[in-house]
Amino acid sequence: MPELEVAGKRWTVAPASNLLDALNAGGCKVPYSCRAGSCHACLVRCLSGEPADARPEALDSFQRAEGWRLSCQCLVVQDLVVEVFDPARDGVEAEVVCVDWPAPDVLRLRLAPSRPLRYSAGQHLLLWNDEGVARPYSLASLPGFDDFLEFHLDCRKPGLFSDRARRLVPGNKLRLGELHGGALHYDPSWDSRPLLFLAAGTGLAPLWGLLREALRNHHQGPIRIIHLAHDASGHYLAKSLTEMAAAHSGLVVQLITPAELPEVLAQFRLVSRQTIALLCGHPASVEEFARRLYLAGLPRNQLLADTFLTRDA
Template identity: 70%
Template sequence: MPELRVGERRWSVPVGSNLLDSLNQHGVSVPYSCRAGSCHACLVQCTQGLPSDSRPDALSAEQRQQGWRLACQCQVIENLQVHAFDPHQDGRPAEVVAVDWLSSHVLRLRLIPQRPLRYSAGQHLVLWAGNVARPYSLASLPGEDRFLEFHLDCRQPGAFSDAARQLQIGDSLRLGELRGGALHYDADWHTRPLWLLAAGTGLGPLFGVLREALRQDHQGAIRVIHLAHDAGEHYLAKPLQAMAASRPNLSIELWTPTELPAVLAQLRLVSRQTQALLCGSPDSVDAFARRLYLAGLPRNQLLADVFLSRG
């Protein structure tokens, strides 16, 4: 069996073992979110040996030449030495400047990094609280917000959300590498209808994208749809409605699961030029996407990030 090494630790694994699972099962904390090669949270560097990689297109040629791989997409086929991200050595310090509840289950976390961070709306970061890590999408807008903002779904217990509940102003966290997901705003969409469909805290990154679109004075109609567990979980309803009050081209729709089948059935495209951005749980994103495809939306005009339910 091939041997897996991280620092001074070494152990044997069956041929074909998933690299991400092999690391996490042996106490090497490698965060992940999508397990599809999209979020890049599970990036590791192979310093000796190489795994079998099912997504060689997910990283640049330069990254691959340096040994970087997405652990979720790799199988161990030979002896392998791996450098996993060490938050204490490799992480960027950030100070907690606000922790507050936007609803009974959504915790808003605001951080200021020790050194400025350049990012775009819709990107995500891995947050480290001690040795517990979780990737989260940014809800803040660069250039306008002096802080980094994250919306944490604390409905289910989890290692990071449990730690986040205990955070206080002045506490320190560590930031992993900044990664770009599928979500962003493109100036070429300026006059096209823009649909932003979110479930739960999938609204966070789309809130940043929306604000970026408004900052760039998007001229097409913008339709924001938020699916929440219940009416009380539409945690950004007031700021969204305030934006819509001053923007004639912006409409806000707040849905709950009992309404979902009926409202999905009524979705109609006003233009085949519509650009749709989706974010949330796999089931929600799948339901949104299937309806949009049935309504005639071209597949290359739909961008999606999926949140897996891990605390």
């Protein structure tokens, strides 16, 4: 029977136990969100021994060389000595500089990190609150332009992180965990190709950053952005998007609700088979968007998608 050791505590676990479950069962309180190897909230460092890793490609070679593993994707197959990610030791402090509500259930959070953070539009960042709860959020800010890190939090439902975030005020401190890239990015080589952005809810956050990245690079192809919200009040960036469309003749903005979605999808046609589609939001919405795009003839390698997986309180 393999043994796990964390901070001097050692216990036996069943062979091939999921590492995340074994650590939490042993009282280590390792955070997690997606359990799919995407959010990176469950990061741990293996000091001795090696687990069976189902997704070694989820971390870069530098992280793996340092012993970091995603515990949700690992099985305990031999004795392991593990160090749990400590935000106070391994994270970066950030100060809340602005909190506002662009929609009744969308919290816009802006943070100033204690040291410069290099990132690309569309990447994710792990946020830790003062209660030890960690959640991954996509960056809505634009590197080299915004002097803060911006996040859009969906607060419609109760959540261990979002409930605490509602009480944040400027001057409060959070910790920043691992920065990692999702599927979404902007490539300057797409310059003349049509871009299609489809967002559901706060899935608009990374696409807001990527849209501004495309325009900063003087994108020459047409750009269409469709935002699906639960009702009209959920179009929390409507004013900014409308103003941006007025200033850029190649940009078309479409704001829709679930009642309008079937008709929009039924009438959907590709401007060109060279279109690059970037999708983000709840898995069900992203799946529906993707299905329609495939039916319309979009090659699969021209569709980039990220999904938001949330855990209720």
